[in-house]
Amino acid sequence: MSNAIAVWGGNEEPRSLPSLLPVAVNEFKRRTVLLAGIFMAVCLLALLAGLLLPKKYVSSTTILVEERNIIAPLMEGRAVATSVVDRASILREVAFSRRVMGEILVTGGWMEDNPSALEQEKLIEKIISRTAVSNPRANLIEISYSDSNAQRAYDVTKRFAELVIEESLSTKERESSEAYNFIEEQAKQYHSKLVLAEADLERFRTDNPDARPGTEADVNARIGELRRIVESARMELIDLRSQESALQSQLSGESEVTLVQTRASQYRARLLELQAERDRLLLQFTDLHPDVVRVQHQIRDTEEELRREEARPRIADGAQVDGSAMMNPLYGELRSRYSEVRRRSAAAAARISTAESMLAGEMDRSGRIAASESKLAELTRDYEVNRDLYQDLLRRRENARVSMSLDSERRGLSFRIQEPASMPLLPSGLRLMHVAVAGVILAIATALGLLFALVKLDPRARSADQVERESGLPVLSTLPTYMTGSVRRRTVRRYMLATTLFLVVPLAYVLTFTMKLTGVL
Amino acid sequence: MNRAIIPQKELDQRDANASAGKRAIAQIETGTALTPPQLEDRSTIYRTNSARREVDAFRELRTKLLSIADGSFVTLVASVSRGSGGSFVARNLAVVMAFDETKSALLVDCDLRNPIQDSTMKLSASGGGLVEYLENSELKPEQVIYDTGIPRMQLLPAGSSRETGAEYFSSYRMRLLLDSLRSSRPNCRLILDAPPVRGAADARILADLADVIVLVAGYGRDTPAAIAQAAANFDPKKFAGVVFNEGV
Numbered sequence: 001m002s003n004a005i006a007v008w009g010g011n012e013e014p015r016s017l018p019s020l021l022p023v024a025v026n027e028f029k030r031r032t033v034l035l036a037g038i039f040m041a042v043c044l045l046a047l048l049a050g051l052l053l054p055k056k057y058v059s060s061t062t063i064l065v066e067e068r069n070i071i072a073p074l075m076e077g078r079a080v081a082t083s084v085v086d087r088a089s090i091l092r093e094v095a096f097s098r099r100v101m102g103e104i105l106v107t108g109g110w111m112e113d114n115p116s117a118l119e120q121e122k123l124i125e126k127i128i129s130r131t132a133v134s135n136p137r138a139n140l141i142e143i144s145y146s147d148s149n150a151q152r153a154y155d156v157t158k159r160f161a162e163l164v165i166e167e168s169l170s171t172k173e174r175e176s177s178e179a180y181n182f183i184e185e186q187a188k189q190y191h192s193k194l195v196l197a198e199a200d201l202e203r204f205r206t207d208n209p210d211a212r213p214g215t216e217a218d219v220n221a222r223i224g225e226l227r228r229i230v231e232s233a234r235m236e237l238i239d240l241r242s243q244e245s246a247l248q249s250q251l252s253g254e255s256e257v258t259l260v261q262t263r264a265s266q267y268r269a270r271l272l273e274l275q276a277e278r279d280r281l282l283l284q285f286t287d288l289h290p291d292v293v294r295v296q297h298q299i300r301d302t303e304e305e306l307r308r309e310e311a312r313p314r315i316a317d318g319a320q321v322d323g324s325a326m327m328n329p330l331y332g333e334l335r336s337r338y339s340e341v342r343r344r345s346a347a348a349a350a351r352i353s354t355a356e357s358m359l360a361g362e363m364d365r366s367g368r369i370a371a372s373e374s375k376l377a378e379l380t381r382d383y384e385v386n387r388d389l390y391q392d393l394l395r396r397r398e399n400a401r402v403s404m405s406l407d408s409e410r411r412g413l414s415f416r417i418q419e420p421a422s423m424p425l426l427p428s429g430l431r432l433m434h435v436a437v438a439g440v441i442l443a444i445a446t447a448l449g450l451l452f453a454l455v456k457l458d459p460r461a462r463s464a465d466q467v468e469r470e471s472g473l474p475v476l477s478t479l480p481t482y483m484t485g486s487v488r489r490r491t492v493r494r495y496m497l498a499t500t501l502f503l504v505v506p507l508a509y510v511l512t513f514t515m516k517l518t519g520v521l
Numbered sequence: 522m523n524r525a526i527i528p529q530k531e532l533d534q535r536d537a538n539a540s541a542g543k544r545a546i547a548q549i550e551t552g553t554a555l556t557p558p559q560l561e562d563r564s565t566i567y568r569t570n571s572a573r574r575e576v577d578a579f580r581e582l583r584t585k586l587l588s589i590a591d592g593s594f595v596t597l598v599a600s601v602s603r604g605s606g607g608s609f610v611a612r613n614l615a616v617v618m619a620f621d622e623t624k625s626a627l628l629v630d631c632d633l634r635n636p637i638q639d640s641t642m643k644l645s646a647s648g649g650g651l652v653e654y655l656e657n658s659e660l661k662p663e664q665v666i667y668d669t670g671i672p673r674m675q676l677l678p679a680g681s682s683r684e685t686g687a688e689y690f691s692s693y694r695m696r697l698l699l700d701s702l703r704s705s706r707p708n709c710r711l712i713l714d715a716p717p718v719r720g721a722a723d724a725r726i727l728a729d730l731a732d733v734i735v736l737v738a739g740y741g742r743d744t745p746a747a748i749a750q751a752a753a754n755f756d757p758k759k760f761a762g763v764v765f766n767e768g769v
Contacts (some may be wrong), residue, residue, distance in 0.1 A: 220627035459744045466763040467738055470745030473752050474762035477582040480574045481768035
């Protein structure tokens, strides 16, 4: 027996789609009524769901935010215009604010039932979830609202646009006046700060006369000059000192009185001259040359003269000698120059000492200036910073004032309803048609899906081939249904029932749409 | 006395008059032929001039069986599970065997738990059936064999129903019955309508008595594995094959 099992052991193979198809067709024939019933049930359910589906009306409006108007170019750089992106975000926040929503509740007629605060809150949440604020392009803002009531959808959307524009403008106005106030306050603060800084600087300057810009440079120049004077005076003094010592040494080597030559010496000199003359002549001439003879004579005369002179008695006192002794002129000269040098050296020394005392004074002053300089710099910086900021704030305040007046006159930001809300005539979203078509598709899918699932998942043998292949047993014969009269009648009845069930669907659909078109539903 | 197939109420009347001991032996060639609507009503095929798929299918089955065995052989027809149409196949196999005018067929309803052959063929098994024959040793086989109204085909009904037939089928008398039928009717083919293989051992016990075994698998009734398992109960030498019945 076990052997037999091994022989006939089924070789399990997954059933492929082509082999499934005839089986599925066969199964479809056997279960027509069930499948038609499922088809009909799903279709009718879908139709019912489509009929019960709440209608949804969408109304939308587009607001154009005008970026450019006549004011903008005129006010370029003066008034700050809020950017478009800011506007969109402002709108979004503004649209769902409590105030706007309160107005919307009144507009939509929800307040007629006097809902409690909690109910109002819930209503508001519902309205918000049905409202979409978007900006499809940079300066377009679209508000769309959906409702089950067309009239209410229209009213609410229209009111939304109005409220949003109104609120945005007032928000903008409030914002710019707040900005102006803030800048104004800041300007005031800086003004008082600037006044204080000015007073501080004034007081300090009064207390420190030296503390003036540029004083330090003056003092430095003065110090440099004085230093130069001292240096040059010192050099001069050294120079004069050396001159003085040189003159002193010259003076000591010179006699006060010079001894001038006697007459004899004059003769001797004359004699020497003549001898030199004779020697020169003798180079050219003989002793007999008249010139030489005359020179010889002169020499003898001179010698004679000399002898006589020497023979004369001599008087001892030189001074009385005529012209032979006199005062030394060089000595005198040196003496005068020496005294001159000494005078000048004394003057230089005096100059040095004066300059040095002045230098000390200037140095002292320079120190004082350095001490006050940092304080002055601090005060000046404070003052300058405050002044700059104050001036800047003043300018800004004026800008803000212009912006504020722009907004208060509603010229800065302009909203225009580009596309007004319209009364929705046709409901949008899933309509009966869509649901019905989806229902038919779903019904077919369900019926066929069930059929294929049955064929695919049910392992029981549904064809002779399958038995032969999977159980490994020989199939002798395949017996078709024995079509006896009663079986045939039953089959016909089954098909008729299935057809009836199937035909219910188009009938119901046509009926529904006809009623819908004629306005019964 | 010939026992032809007759409407139920007439039969009842006649039974009321007839005595139990006067059971006539059914003559093979006799009997009033049933009309096609009557045969259809009995879920039985019949010969026609035009080709009919179900008749052809049974002819094919007969041909295959005859190629396996010859002479007066015993065919066991067992379904895998109840509702697979085992009785329908057995009955019509007997009918198609009897198409051959030189042969006859005897259908033995061995499904003791759920015997339907006699009621389907609208016969009143007033003289008892297989159970009565096996229980009562005085009865002769001819007394429990009835004409069906179909030429050359007779029925041995199950008789009163029993929970299980195991002890009856393994009895000596059962074997004797089959042997005597086979020897007394050389041109008669015996068809045993066995109960379903799954759930009872009857089919297996009957298989020992049969020469050829045919397993009936109904459309969408059993998995191929279950069919293979059912087939494994039988002797591979006797097992002819599976008949796939789409008409369930």
